[in-house]
Amino acid sequence: EDQVTQSPEALRLQEGESSSLNCSYTVSGLRGLFWYRQDPGKGPEFLFTLYSAGEEKEKERLKATLTKKESFLHITAPKPEDSATYLCAVQTYNTDKLIFGTGTRLQVFP
Amino acid sequence: NAGVTQTPKFRVLKTGQSMTLLCAQDMNHEYMYWYRQDPGMGLRLIHYSVGEGTTAKGEVPDGYNVSRLKKQNFLLGLESAAPSQTSVYFCASSYLAGNRFFGPGTRLTVL
Numbered sequence: 550e551d552q553v554t555q556s557p558e559a560l561r562l563q564e565g566e567s568s569s570l571n572c573s574y575t576v577s578g579l580r581g582l583f584w585y586r587q588d589p590g591k592g593p594e595f596l597f598t599l600y601s602a603g604e605e606k607e608k609e610r611l612k613a614t615l616t617k618k619e620s621f622l623h624i625t626a627p628k629p630e631d632s633a634t635y636l637c638a639v640q641t642y643n644t645d646k647l648i649f650g651t652g653t654r655l656q657v658f659p
Numbered sequence: 660n661a662g663v664t665q666t667p668k669f670r671v672l673k674t675g676q677s678m679t680l681l682c683a684q685d686m687n688h689e690y691m692y693w694y695r696q697d698p699g700m701g702l703r704l705i706h707y708s709v710g711e712g713t714t715a716k717g718e719v720p721d722g723y724n725v726s727r728l729k730k731q732n733f734l735l736g737l738e739s740a741a742p743s744q745t746s747v748y749f750c751a752s753s754y755l756a757g758n759r760f761f762g763p764g765t766r767l768t769v770l
Contacts, residue, residue, distance in 0.1 A: 553701070583758060592663075592749050592761030593702070636702070645690075645756035646717070649701030 551576040553639050555650035562657050565626045570653045572637035573619040582620050583647065584613050585636040593636055596622075627657040661685055663762035665750050671768045672740045680735040680765050682750030688760070690753045691733040692717075693725060695746040696764075702749065708733055740769045 556571045572582070581600050585593035597606045599615040606613050610631065612623045622635055634654045638647040663684045672678055684691065693705040704717030708727040722744060724736045733752075737744060747766050751759035 585761075590764070592751075592763050593759075595758050595760070598758060638702075640756070646704055646707075647702075647759065649703075651699060651701050 551639070551641060551648050553637060553648050553650040555635075555637055555653050557653060558651070559654045560656070562624075562627055562655065564628055564657055564659050567623070567625045567627070569624070570622040570635055570655070571619060572622070572650055574639045574648075575618075576639050576641045576648070578642040580640045580642045582615055583638045583640070584620070584622055585638070587634045587636055587652070589634075596635075624655070627655075629657050629659055631655065632657050663750055663752055663760050665748075665762040665765050667765060668763070669766050671770065672737075673770050674741060676740050677736070677738050678740065678767075679737075680748055680750075680767075682733045682735070682752075682762060683731055684733075684750075684752040684760070685731065686752060686754075686760065687730070688752035688754050689730070690756060691727065692751045692753075692759060693723070693733065693735045694749045694751065695719065696749060697746050705735065705748075740767075742769045745769045 553574045584596040587593045597613040602617045604615050610625050614621050634652045636652045638649045666681045692707040694702040703719050706725040708714050711730040714725045726734045747764050749764050750762040753759050
């Protein structure tokens with residue numbers, strides 16, 4: 550069965566304290582891995598799509614990486630405005646559907 | 660360019676009542692989706708559509724119906740609401756099966 554697991558469930562960081570969020574997956578043929586940011590009371594907002602092991606993408610203080618078993622979302626020198634829930638989702642070649650993880654709730658305090 | 664919009668934003672129903680959630684997108688996307696989001700669970704797909712006039716079941720379709728009469732609109736119906744349908748509902752659209760663009764959500768409470 551295709552599965553996506555995100556860790557940790559929650560993360561508290563001081564402003565400027567870099568860290569990483571993990572998304573591990575077991576799927577039959579990865580087509581793509583998606584990262585989203587979700588602010589309270591809002592819909593998920595697209596960040597990145599990764600397609601093959603070794604691929605990396607960056608946006609401001611965020612960098613997403615992909616291996617054959619997991620993806621990391623690295624946050625460098627975070628600011629309070631980076632506080633949000635980060636969701637990852639995988640898409641397989643068997644189906645067009647996205648399988649979502651339960652998310653990591655990040656809090657960055659001054 | 661509004662993207663994906665949903666109405667209403669909030670709704671409270673009594674058990675057994677019916678309602679329809681409306682989703683509209685102005686990006687000319689073929690694919691549209693309805694998800695529900697519950698605490699401690701990932702977004703789960705209820706129904707989806709790959710084009711005007713088509714619908715298909717997702718992961719958790721029971722108790723819901725959908726219609727896609729126009730390309731830009733996707734309606735989600737609850738015929739007889741149950742407390743287990745208390746959730747936040749998100750509509751999304753995509754160009755073919757790519758990245759999903761999400762709406763702002765509808766918070767539904769069933770008493």
